[in-house]
Amino acid sequence: MPCGQPDSGAGAAPARYVLGVDVGSTMVKCHVYDRAAAVRGSSCRKVESLYPRPGWVELDPEVLWSQFVGVIKEAVQTAGLHMGQIAGLGISTQRGTFITWHKRTGKPFHNFISWQDIRSAELVGSWNKSLLLKVIHVIFTVLHFLTGNDRYLAPSFLTFSTQQTSMKLSWVFKNIPEAEEAAKKNNCCFGTIDTWLLYRLTKGSVYATDYSNASSTGIFEPFTKCWSPTLCNLLSLPMSIYPPVKDTSFNFGSADSEIFGVPIPIMALVADQQAAMFGECCFHPGDVKLTMGTGGFWNVNTGEHLFASQRSLYPLIGWKIGKEVVYLTEGTISDIGTAIKWAQDIDLFTNVDETAKMAQSIADSQGVCFIPGLQVSVDDTYLCASFMGLKPSTTRNHLVRAILESVAFRNKLLYDTIVKKVHIPLQTIRADGGVSNNSFVMQMTSDLINKKIEKPANADMSSLGAAFLAGLASGFWTDKEQLKKLRRTETVFEPQKDSEEYRPAMDTWLQAMKHSLHW
Numbered sequence: 001m002p003c004g005q006p007d008s009g010a011g012a013a014p015a016r017y018v019l020g021v022d023v024g025s026t027m028v029k030c031h032v033y034d035r036a037a038a039v040r041g042s043s044c045r046k047v048e049s050l051y052p053r054p055g056w057v058e059l060d061p062e063v064l065w066s067q068f069v070g071v072i073k074e075a076v077q078t079a080g081l082h083m084g085q086i087a088g089l090g091i092s093t094q095r096g097t098f099i100t101w102h103k104r105t106g107k108p109f110h111n112f113i114s115w116q117d118i119r120s121a122e123l124v125g126s127w128n129k130s131l132l133l134k135v136i137h138v139i140f141t142v143l144h145f146l147t148g149n150d151r152y153l154a155p156s157f158l159t160f161s162t163q164q165t166s167m168k169l170s171w172v173f174k175n176i177p178e179a180e181e182a183a184k185k186n187n188c189c190f191g192t193i194d195t196w197l198l199y200r201l202t203k204g205s206v207y208a209t210d211y212s213n214a215s216s217t218g219i220f221e222p223f224t225k226c227w228s229p230t231l232c233n234l235l236s237l238p239m240s241i242y243p244p245v246k247d248t249s250f251n252f253g254s255a256d257s258e259i260f261g262v263p264i265p266i267m268a269l270v271a272d273q274q275a276a277m278f279g280e281c282c283f284h285p286g287d288v289k290l291t292m293g294t295g296g297f298w299n300v301n302t303g304e305h306l307f308a309s310q311r312s313l314y315p316l317i318g319w320k321i322g323k324e325v326v327y328l329t330e331g332t333i334s335d336i337g338t339a340i341k342w343a344q345d346i347d348l349f350t351n352v353d354e355t356a357k358m359a360q361s362i363a364d365s366q367g368v369c370f371i372p373g374l375q376v377s378v379d380d381t382y383l384c385a386s387f388m389g390l391k392p393s394t395t396r397n398h399l400v401r402a403i404l405e406s407v408a409f410r411n412k413l414l415y416d417t418i419v420k421k422v423h424i425p426l427q428t429i430r431a432d433g434g435v436s437n438n439s440f441v442m443q444m445t446s447d448l449i450n451k452k453i454e455k456p457a458n459a460d461m462s463s464l465g466a467a468f469l470a471g472l473a474s475g476f477w478t479d480k481e482q483l484k485k486l487r488r489t490e491t492v493f494e495p496q497k498d499s500e501e502y503r504p505a506m507d508t509w510l511q512a513m514k515h516s517l518h519w
Contacts, residue, residue, distance in 0.1 A: 016087040017079070018476050019072060019264075020467030022460065023047075023064070023093045023193055024272060025116070025294045026337075030071040031463045032079040032086075035476070037486040039458070041079025043071040050111065055121065057114035061099055064112065064193070065200055069259060083260045088267035090470030092275035092462040093193040095216035096165050100172060100179050100241065101196075103187045106204055109179040112193065113168050120167040123174075124160045127167075133159075136234075150223075150308035165192075165217040170235045183238040190241040192217065194269040201255040201266060210248045211325070212274040215317040220245070222306055222315050222327070248274075248319040249469040268469035272462045273297045274318050276432050277328065279465030280456065281487045283480050286427035288418075290445075290453070291461070292407065292435035296333030298414050300422050301326060312417055319469065329422050331414045335372035335385075336407050336435050343403055348396050356440040359401035364505060368394055369512035370402040372410070388512040407435065408444035409509050412499075415449045430454045432461035439493075446493040448502055457490040 017040060021030045025047065032041040045067045050058040076083060096115035101108040113119070127133060143149070160167050169190065173180045182188040191199065195209045214220040214227070219237070221228040227242045246252065248270050254263035270278070277289045277299050285303035290296070299318075306315050306327045318326040340352060349355055366389070373385035387399060419426065431453050435441055446453050458464060471477040477486075 016085055016476065017081060018087050018267075018467045018471045018474070019075065019089045020463035020465070020470070021068065021072060021089065021091050022272060022275070022462040022466065023068065023091070023197070024462065025094050025114075028064070028067045028071050029460060029463055030075040031460060031467065032075050032081065033464070033467045033471075037464065037467075037483075041075045041077070041081070043074035043078060045071055049114065049116075053119075055118040057117040058110075059097065059112035059114060061108055061112055061196065065197070068197060073260065083262045083264060086264050087476045088265045088470040088474035089255070090268035090270065090275075090466030090468070091194055091197060091266070092270050092272045092466035093197070093213065095192070095213065095271045095273065096163065096218075098165055098169065098190060098192050098217070099196055100169075100176075101189050101191070102178075102182055103189050106199075109176050109182070109188075110172065112196075113172070115163060115165075117168060118162040120171045121162050123171055124162055124167050127160045132234075150306075166219050166231060166235055166237065169219070169237055173237065183241055186240045188238070188241045189243070191243060194271075195243050198252055198266060198269065201259065202253050203256045203258075206253045206266075207243050208246050208252060208269075209243045210246055210250070210269040210271075211317040211320040212248050212271040213269060214245045215315075216271045216274075222317055225317070225325075247321055249321045249473040251473060265474060267471075267473035268466055270319065270466055270469055271316075273299055273330065274316065274328065275463075275465030275469070276461035277301070277318055277465065278468055279461035279463070280430040280432060281480070281484045282428070282430060283326075283484070284427060286424050288426055288429040289461075290411070290429060290431045290436075291433040292336050292431065292441070293433035294337045296336045296407070296411065296414075296435075298331045298333075298411075298418060300329045300418060300424065300426065302329050302422065302424055303327065305424075307422060312414070313421055321469075321472070329418070331418060333407075333410045333414060337433075339370070339372055339385075339403055339406070340435065343400065348399055352434075353437075355400050355404060356438050358397045359404050359440040362395075362397050362401060365389075365398050365402040365405060366391060366394060367508060368398045368402040369509045370399070370406045371512055371516040372406055373516065386516055388515065389508070401440075404438065404441050405444065405505065406509065407441050408448055409506050411445045412448040412506070426451075428454060430456065432456060432459050434459065442491075442493045443496065444502070447495050447497045448499050448506075450495050450499055452492055452494045454489050455491045455493065457488040 017032050027044050029044040031039045097112050099112045192213050194213050215222050249268050252266040254265050257263045276291050280289050282289045282301050287301040289299045307329045313329050313331045316328045318328040368389045371386045468483050
């Protein structure tokens, strides 16, 4: 279905356009951008997740492929254009969702296994309790102490989680004999969504990923910029299955002309959070991007400096363009959009646009606290999602406010961690994602961190970032300075209350969190 309308203020139609496609956790979106980065046509379709067993989350690769091709065709048609006017295609994808397939036949061994899937929970628990992992901690602690090299810091407190691709990939080779057998004969291919789409677009002639997607799997070593032989040996994962890693803004080849009628150049592959960072024009060290969608992601541009993992924060490659490699530090928050969607599903409100007004209509939550945990927590797999402090006088408004407050409180906690552990002065903070449209969450977050937060006119930053990267590779845009001039800010949230005014409510919420642990 079409998503929004073409921008009527874009002026006369330029000769060429770029496409930005974002394959997210809930939607597949395509936007057609002109040289002013104005949206000329759009299309979106809902991602259809499958839940074959409790805790399993999958995507049908054929359905996803059909949706991907469909939104591109529909967006171009909505813009009143033809495919020959497209200068390049940029693809942003959800991270950590992967598939394996037979190298010779192209046939998948299983559906896409989502980043939200927790089938590896038993394996994760076993590894985290193992003597071998304790020995690894000791060895790398000593190495870090002796050398001072930060690359030894992360393994010194390595723990596995169900969100990590490595654990789910290990599960595949333990439970799907066909994949294991193919791997032994060097006939197994591993790919995140970007790799699979590129493979399909080129009818199997191009097999690759980019640095941002590779680094987001946790199997790719950001210090050496290589797939990690150490981790693969530890988990008995074959090194032969991984794709070559290319620049983020790069000519990956062209889509086969049978698909769209003409060969469309594929000029960028990028992971969704890194794409949003690029779309927000967070190009300088200290620039911060806050995405609030299904989950929450705080990303800090650390420039050429790669910060080692610090438990709740971890390093990523933001993008690689030619000789330039930009690193990020990331922290995550689960259950932001998920919790709000759940509240809508149980009829706490009808339209998500109502929630800010509902929260603002009362002075406080009356002591009601919402504890997230609808998806498994990385730190505590037994965290109990709950409302606490309910009273006879509690209304829907109190419940909705408690949910929104929990988002702002968790933003505050993660921001404080970043300030403490990332030794780079923080510059601009720019927000995107569906929940950034909620004025209550945005204002409360600004108050709590005592910083202004910019919100762009276009909240679909992953699509725009993918288009920007594709446009640079195709010569559609010349450089990042030109991109910065195209960026449009819709709202700036500035602190209006002293953060100490929220102290009693936040202390109550932190106490409620403690009661929900290890349920």
